[in-house]
Every structure is written in C-alpha cells, then in structure tokens.
Amino acid sequence: MIVLDARRLVIVTFEGAQLLDVVGPLDVFSGANMLAGRGMYDLEVAAIGRSVRASCGLRISTTPLGTVDGPMHTLMVAGGIGEGLTDRPTVRLVREIARLAEVSERITSVCTGALLIAAAGLLDGKRATTHWIAADILQERHPEVQVDAGPIYIHDGDTWTSAGVTAGIDLALALVAFDHGEGLANDVARMLVLPGRRNGNQAQYAPQLAVGARDNSPLAGLVTWIAEHPTDDLTVAALADRAGYSERHLARVFKAEFAVTVAEHVQSVRLDVARRLLETTSLDLDGVARQCGFRHRETLHRHFERRLGTTPANYRRTFGHGSTGGD
DNA sequence: ATATCTCCCCGCCAAA
DNA sequence: TCTTTGGCGGGGAGAT
Numbered sequence: 001m002i003v004l005d006a007r008r009l010v011i012v013t014f015e016g017a018q019l020l021d022v023v024g025p026l027d028v029f030s031g032a033n034m035l036a037g038r039g040m041y042d043l044e045v046a047a048i049g050r051s052v053r054a055s056c057g058l059r060i061s062t063t064p065l066g067t068v069d070g071p072m073h074t075l076m077v078a079g080g081i082g083e084g085l086t087d088r089p090t091v092r093l094v095r096e097i098a099r100l101a102e103v104s105e106r107i108t109s110v111c112t113g114a115l116l117i118a119a120a121g122l123l124d125g126k127r128a129t130t131h132w133i134a135a136d137i138l139q140e141r142h143p144e145v146q147v148d149a150g151p152i153y154i155h156d157g158d159t160w161t162s163a164g165v166t167a168g169i170d171l172a173l174a175l176v177a178f179d180h181g182e183g184l185a186n187d188v189a190r191m192l193v194l195p196g197r198r199n200g201n202q203a204q205y206a207p208q209l210a211v212g213a214r215d216n217s218p219l220a221g222l223v224t225w226i227a228e229h230p231t232d233d234l235t236v237a238a239l240a241d242r243a244g245y246s247e248r249h250l251a252r253v254f255k256a257e258f259a260v261t262v263a264e265h266v267q268s269v270r271l272d273v274a275r276r277l278l279e280t281t282s283l284d285l286d287g288v289a290r291q292c293g294f295r296h297r298e299t300l301h302r303h304f305e306r307r308l309g310t311t312p313a314n315y316r317r318t319f320g321h322g323s324t325g326g327d
Numbered sequence: 328a329t330a331t332c333t334c335c336c337c338g339c340c341a342a343a
Numbered sequence: 344t345c346t347t348t349g350g351c352g353g354g355g356a357g358a359t
Contacts, residue, residue, distance in 0.1 A: 236335065246349045251336060263335060263357090299358065 006039035007073035007179065010100065012113075013047050013062065014080070014093055019054035020165050021078035021110040028172035031188040032180065040180060044068070048093060055080055065096040070103020074175070078168070079112030079131065094119045108160040108175070110168035117161075118142045127156045131164030169194070186318055219243070219257055226266060230273045230293040234266045270294060271303055278316040285312055 009029060013022050022045060029041040047062035054060065077097060098120040101107050109117045114130035115138055117123055123145040130138050135149035148154060153162040153171040155178075162171035169192075177185035222243050226234060239262060240250040254262045273292035277283055283291065289300040304312050 247335090248337085248350065249348055252348085255336085261336065296359070302357090 006042040008042040008044070008071070009074040009076060010044045010046055010068060010072050010104075011076045011078055012065065012093075012097060012100070012116075013045060013052055013054075013060075013078045014090075015047070015049075015052045016055050017052065017078050017080040018111060018165055019056050019058055019060070021080065021113065021168050022054075022060070024166060024169040025076060025078075025110065025172035027192065028169055028176060028188055031191055032176045032184055035187050035191060036180070036184060040176075040184075048090075048096070065093075065100075068096075068100065070100065072100070072104050074106045074108060075100050075104040076108045076110065077113035077116050078110050079114070079116070079134075079164075098122070106158045106160070108162075108171065110162050110171060111164045114138055114161045115141070117159075118145055123159065123161070126159050127154050128159070128161040129154045129163050130161060133164070182318075219254060223258075223265070227269055230270050231291065232293070234293065236262050266293075267303055268307075271307055274300055274304070274312065275308075275315065275319075278312055279319045288312065 011022055011026065026043060026045070029043055032040045033043075045060065045062050046065045046068050048065055049062065050064055051059055051061045075097070094116060097116055101117070101120060101122050107117055107122050109128075109130070111131045112134045114123065114128055115134060118128070118138060118141065123142060125144060125146075127146045127148060128138070129135070129148055129151055132149045135147055138145065139147040149163075151163070152167040153160060153174060155174070160171060160175065162168050173185045173189055176188060222239060225242065226239070232238075236247050236251060240247040243250055245253070251262060254260075254265070258265065260268075270292045274288055274294070277288045277291055281288075285297045285300065289295070289297045292300070294300040294303070300312055304310065304315065308315065310318075
C-alpha cells in the first residue's frame with residue numbers, strides 16, 4: 001500500500017451550531033480512516049472555547065481556536081440554522097477563520113457555515129451554495145459571491161460549499177472521492193448505509209419531501225396512488241380523471257400545494273423506482289425502464305443523466321449489490 | 328443527431 | 344362581488 005501523509009482537517013463550530021453539520025462529515029472522514037485501515041485524515045474540532053453546546057442540546061468538547069495553528073490541509077466551517085443564521089457572525093470567530101484560511105490549502109463550509117467564510121472574505125468572486133433558507137441572506141450580505149441555492153454542494157477551485165445539514169455528508173464524501181478516489185467514497189457511503197451518494201448538482205429538496213406535508217389534502221390520496229402505481233398511465237389527463245378534477249385544475253392545485261408540476265413529480269417517483277431496481281435487481285435496462293413506467297430505455301437514460309448526473313448502468317455499477325462481478 | 332409529433336403548463340377568460 | 348373551476352390556445356419541453 002502506498003504511504004501518504006494524513007491530511008489534517010479542522011472543523012470549526014460554535015455555540016448553538018447544528019451538530020449534524022459537524023458529526024456528519026466527521027463520521028465520513030473517520031469512516032474513510034477506518035476503511036482505509038490507516039489515517040487518511042487527521043481530525044480536529046475547534047471552537048472559540050473548550051466546548052460548545054449544539055442547538056440540539058448536546059455539548060461537545062472542542063480545541064480552542066486560539067491554540068490551533070497551521071499548516072492544515074482542509075478547513076471546514078460548520079453552520080447552524082438557529083443562531084448561526086440569524087446573528088451576525090461574531091467578529092472573533094470570523095477573524096480566527098480568516099487566520100486559519102491563510103494556512104489551509106482548502107476551505108469548505110457546511111450549511112450556513114458559508115455565511116462565516118463569506119464574512120471572512122473567502123468566497124469573494126466564487127460560486128457557492130448554502131442552506132436554501134440562508135441563500136438570500138448570503139447574497140444580500142455578500143453581493144460579490146455568486147450564490148446558487150440549487151446544488152447540494154459546489155466546488156470552485158479550492159473552495160467547497162454545501163447546502164444544509166445532511167448535504168455536509170455528501171460534501172465530505174465528495175472530498176474523500178476527490179482526495180482518495182470514488183472507490184473509497186462509495187465504500188464509506190455503503191458503510192454508513194446511505195441510500196446512495198448524491199451528485200453535487202442534485203437539487204436541495206426533492207418533490208418527495210414536499211409531498212406528504214399535508215395529509216388532509218385531497219391530493220394526498222392521488223400522490224400515494226402515484227407512488228404505488230408507477231407503471232400505470234400517469235398522464236395529467238388520466239390523473240385528473242382519477243382525482244375528479246379537470247386537467248387545468250389539477251395542474252393548478254398540484255403546483256400550488258407541492259411547488260412541483262404533476263409531470264415533474266411523476267418523473268421523480270419513477271426515477272426513485274428505477275434507482276431501487278438498479279440497486280437491488282439485475283433486471284436489464286429495458287426491463288427496469290418498463291417496470292418504472294418509462295416506455296423506453298432511452299427515456300430512463302435521459303432522466304437519469306439529467307437528475308442524477310450519471311447513467312443507469314453507471315449507477316448500478318456503483319450501488320448495485322452485485323457490483324463485484326463483471327457486467 | 329435531427330425531425331416530427333405529443334404532452335405539458337399556464338395565462339386568460341368565462342361559468343358556476 | 345369574490346372564489347373556485349373548467350376550457351382554450353400557444354409556446355415550449357419532452358418523447359419517439
């Protein structure tokens with residue numbers, strides 16, 4: 001095995017931070033260490049004091065920032081959707097981040113951590129993302145940052161930013177992949193029993209999240225039915241008929257309730273079915289396409305590339321359970 | 328890759 | 344009058 005120096009990685013957090021922003025990436029990096037059987041990453045969690053209390057109430061001990069010195073490979077700044085979002089970042093924290101950035105090769109942020117690194121002037125002229133709730137605030141405070149609230153993480157040069165909370169896990173996996181290859185990153189994802197590694201271009205919220213928001217809606221039944229019958233005729237006409245609405249009205253109320261059009265939702269549902277089939281079966285791609293309601297393999301392929309940034313065959317190779325054999 | 332055909336969505340207006 | 348619903352048509356995206 002090739003011997004490499006461990007990369008030193010410091011995660012900066014603060015009082016009232018989102019704990020998942022810290023421990024999500026931490027578990028990914030330590031998982032990489034474990035699976036690689038040696039120290040890939042030298043991990044440290046730092047804050048202003050010797051401990052901080054996260055927003056969920058759990059207290060964690062930290063290395064005082066004042067005692068942290070370079071050089072380091074990666075500086076990662078966590079966020080929080082409470083204090084970290086609404087409060088102006090404290091001068092001292094920002095100053096420490098700016099100081100450490102000088103001695104880091106790579107700057108990364110999770111969630112609203114982007115607000116902190118932006119305040120330290122580290123995002124000027126860069127493309128960056130943050131929790132969708134904070135995107136407007138980031139753009140307002142820092143017009144020189146090219147904020148894009150779409151992707152779950154953005155890589156611009158030596159700066160990586162991620163969307164809210166669990167997107168930090170995706171970011172960490174992307175960093176592991178960047179540093180040590182897709183293989184190790186995928187192994188870590190599998191070990192953490194993640195449903196699959198998400199591509200950076202994936203949207204911050206999927207229609208599935210919006211769906212189910214209101215159980216009392218007359219559309220809830222329809223949405224459930226769609227999920228259970230992906231191969232049925234799910235055209236707007238057929239669904240309107242089923243719901244007892246005109247096509248026009250269904251389109252209108254559906255968009256109003258879920259902020260997604262009917263066709264877009266149907267596509268997401270079918271794509272989910274396709275992913276599951278690719279992960280758990282060895283059904284050929286024509287079969288997969290048909291079983292999830294796409295009439296042709298090409299249609300499945302196109303949707304897959306656009307929404308997930310990969311091809312069905314590629315996806316199966318990565319996440320399929322029989323991915324060790326030939327194909 | 329391109330062309331043609333289909334489907335979808337939404338503004339607008341009318342009816343209920 | 345105000346709100347909800349349906350029909351129409353065009354522009355555009357998607358499917359074959």
